[in-house]
Amino acid sequence: GAGVSQSPSNKVTEKGKDVELRCDPISGHTALYWYRQSLGQGLEFLIYFQGNSAPDKSGLPSDRFSAERTGGSVSTLTIQRTQQEDSAVYLCASSFNSGSRKTQYFGPGTRLLVL
Amino acid sequence: GENVEQHPSTLSVQEGDSAVIKCTYSDSASNYFPWYKQELGKRPQLIIDIRSNVGEKKDQRIAVTLNKTAKHFSLHITETQPEDSAVYFCAATYGGNQFYFGTGTSLTVIP
Numbered sequence: 001g002a003g004v005s006q007s008p009s010n011k012v013t014e015k016g017k018d019v020e021l022r023c024d025p026i027s028g029h030t031a032l033y034w035y036r037q038s039l040g041q042g043l044e045f046l047i048y049f050q051g052n053s054a055p056d057k058s059g060l061p062s063d064r065f066s067a068e069r070t071g072g073s074v075s076t077l078t079i080q081r082t083q084q085e086d087s088a089v090y091l092c093a094s095s096f097n098s099g100s101r102k103t104q105y106f107g108p109g110t111r112l113l114v115l
Numbered sequence: 116g117e118n119v120e121q122h123p124s125t126l127s128v129q130e131g132d133s134a135v136i137k138c139t140y141s142d143s144a145s146n147y148f149p150w151y152k153q154e155l156g157k158r159p160q161l162i163i164d165i166r167s168n169v170g171e172k173k174d175q176r177i178a179v180t181l182n183k184t185a186k187h188f189s190l191h192i193t194e195t196q197p198e199d200s201a202v203y204f205c206a207a208t209y210g211g212n213q214f215y216f217g218t219g220t221s222l223t224v225i226p
Contacts, residue, residue: 033214042218043159043204056213091158102147104214106158 002026004107006092012113013082021077021110025094032075033104034067035091043091049075082114117142119207121217128195129225136220138205139187145207148188149214150179154201162203163190195224 005024013019025032034046045059049069060066064082069075079086089111093104118141128134140148146167151159165172165179165188172179176195181188192199205217 043216
């Protein structure tokens with residue numbers, strides 16, 4: 001079946017503009033995760049959804065970052081008033097997160113460049 | 116919260132040799148430990164995982180060991196090949212609510 005998809009694949013924006021990143025998880029996956037990966041760095045946890053609720057928002061870097069998930073499926077990550085340090089690859093992952101089925105499947109990422 | 120440390124950050128081996136990457140974790144409640152491989156410009160992909168009720172798991176040339184007492188787990192790749200060159204990440208979680216990732220190991224297999 002289809003894997004996790006993300007759009008856009010690349011985004012170039014000017015400092016101060018808002019951007020919206022989209023994630024389509026694997027059908028049936030209840031858990032959805034957002035991560036940020038700067039060039040050559042590890043995976044920085046941003047936020048986790050179980051269904052439509054976000055029990056853990058502790059990783060969001062600032063109040064310029066927000067995320068929502070509707071219908072237990074698609075999620076959007078919004079960055080307001082973008083800054084150059086927001087430039088990174090934003091990865092989304094989904095999983096069943098049920099019993100033994102915890103494997104996360106990652107999307108291809110959105111490469112964000114803030115000029 | 117959980118803290119996962121990963122070593123080494125870079126590793127070079129000759130083709131055919133073995134590679135070992137080690138991770139430690141701090142939360143004894145963590146019970147699921149996946150390993151991801153990320154090739155340049157691509158998404159992380161799961162290569163093997165282990166649960167806390169198992170000490171070792173093998174899949175062809177890849178194996179993972181877990182020592183719950185010492186709170187560390189390791190990835191072993193035998194008979195390395197150039198296509199094994201990538202960045203490898205370990206992770207730990209309890210319940211899957213949040214995955215704590217290591218900082219990654221860049222593995223280079225020299226032909």
